[in-house]
Amino acid sequence: MNRYAARIFSALALGAFALLPLAARAAGTDFVFAGRHIHFERFVDQQGGRAVAVDDSGLRAFLGQAAATIAWQPGQRYILVTTAQPLIVNFALGDRQYDAGPVTETAPFAPFLLDGRAYVPFDELVHAIGFSVKSDGAQQVLQPQLTALDVQGSDTGVKIVAHGGMPLDAKVTSAGAGKTVVTFADTASALPPSRTVDGGTVRRIDARTEGTVQHPRAVITIYSNASAGRPQPGTDDQRDFTLAFGGQQTDAQQQQQQINAPAQQAGGQTQQIHVTSVQTGSESGSTTVRIAIDGPASYEWHRLRAPDNRVWVDIHNARLGMAPQDAPVRVHQQSPDTVRVALTLPDFQTVDVEPDQSGITLTAGPQLADEGMPRSGSGTAGTPSAAAIAQTTPAPDDTWKFSPKPTPSAPAYIAANPRLIVIDPGHGGSDPGSIRGQYVEKNLTLDMAKRLRDILVKRGWQVMMTHDDDRDVAAHAESDGDELQARDDVANTNGARLFVSIHVNSFINSGPHGATVYFYKPEDYSLAQALNHRIAAHVAVKSDGIVKDKLYVLHHADCPAALVETAFISNPDDRALLASAQWRQSMAQAIADGLGDYAGPAPAQSGPGQ
């Protein structure tokens, strides 16, 4: 009996030890990646797999090449890997399950701590970011995979979009009648060998891998209708590969078919959602508004303080599927993709907005709300999974987007020198601002600022420019921001009436265009509005309106200030405008007129020295 029990105990003790993380025993290992050896130092065998430390230099080098990053710090349980796609892989210490984008997977062991370092399952990490570990006889190879091939329908035809662990190097190797062959260099296929696509232009896609383990080739054969014509290769983000076919798609394909390897790709939302009915009920002092929607939609709600007492819910990416109404609740198509349901409450009552699977219920309680209660919130409703995120956040005092006029709360600014306007040409000196070809922001802003100065001086204003040649304003800038403070100081130390900063906008792609006027402080608002009014009416550029933003030069100017982004240097049409001296003059004229609308005529010169 004694011996029997001792044996059970020994076996159990051994079993218990087997479940604990094994101590490091292997002194690292090598993998071949893109023809080079990468040494992984902190690499240990684990039951059912292999683990690597998140700070291992080999892992960091590999992730760097794959344009992926990893984040973990001591004390934190989550270990997050982000790919360039982007896809986020979420490991958690002590949790065998991990999320790769929207998909939950299970690893053979949980991430663990060893000597104060976090270790993650190696093969699962590699797979999640679009690679596979393959053996080439004596060597282990980290092989990029072709992980996803989406067939997307559009108005003009069909587009095939391929994604992989590395930027794809693809060639259309043959395109005959109804058959296109695409070869992806140094990439293996992780796709099913053959897939039929229902109806439409593209009928079937075959995938296979050729070549060696170190130099594989994914070969994709696309069978299409002969009428589709010759496909056009391209890329959307420099990492993927796209192939566009002409011709019409069937409804089945319009809904976007995907051929994916596991653990990839979050879907986009394309389904049109409707607000189908809005019903109002009232019971013992509380009012209930029921908004029915026929699919998943995001929404946000806002309310205004007493005595206004308006409350509204905006349902995004939705159309009105009922007649608009004005009473007892106002229901309108607020913008092409937003339906607004609004009502005015008798008092500042409590408001509760609850989403569910078929819509949203707004309840205004009989009690009065505290001043500290949330005044806005957002979430999603109508989702099959009822992912109800009724996240509420106390609204800012100035919910400018919907009630743009913020209440000025600061004491009114009184300018020591009411005749002085300070003009700040954006950037300059060591900071060129945005550059596109021969066009440099600092030159364009200086030009427009000088034109504006000349107009204002003619109208009797005293004008100071933060700089009127191409130089830095701060004498000894110790940090980014000192330069901007130096510009504000010109206005602050001279007691200026107004401060206007002139800029040229820019964005990474060429789409956005137009002029925007920024404000931050409540007292900036009327000035921004006056400038925007003139620009919208008199300058040949799209008006993007006024926008609140915590811009350094606006915040730290004592006087009312505005920043004008005149046009986008990154947009070809806007760039042509900026290139025209006549257009720059019209912009300066509009800013001067806007300043005049805001400030009135220049005060008479009051004394000597002015």
Next chain:
Amino acid sequence: MKASRVLLLVAILIIAGILGWHFSRHSPSSGETITVYYTKDDGTSEVPWTVSVRPRSPKDTDAQRANDVALYSATQAVAGPSSDVHAIRFPAGTHVLSANVTGSTATVDLSGEVKNTASGVGGESAEFKALTWSLTALPGIDSVAVRVEGQRVKTLPGGHLELDEPLRRSDF
């Protein structure tokens, strides 16, 4: 005889402990989700989307959980939605180094790539607006302090947005 009973009891306790540990760690997903935002390429509109987070471990303290969820929210906001969505994005390679919640402020440390913001006010403010909206969608957080490679900065190089004070939704 007595010794064997003690051993048996110890063995049973070990089994129970292992099973308890195992099942506590491998309970099915709680389905917890958070809302994160991206900025549409009009530069101002925030679009919410929902992502699931790994469930909380019973061992997590409230502080640790808050940091984990903040890190996840910030990482999602900086990465942005899938590449077919037209969103304004942080410069390529920008990632979150850490996130810590103190009181109602989440401090987010961004990697140096964020300095490559080669855009005007529109892109720059749209990036930080999405980050601010995402983190302040978490319960109890109403502002976001930004660090770049661990350093507090007034603005980005050549930038416009003020970053030396925590950002709030009302700043945009």
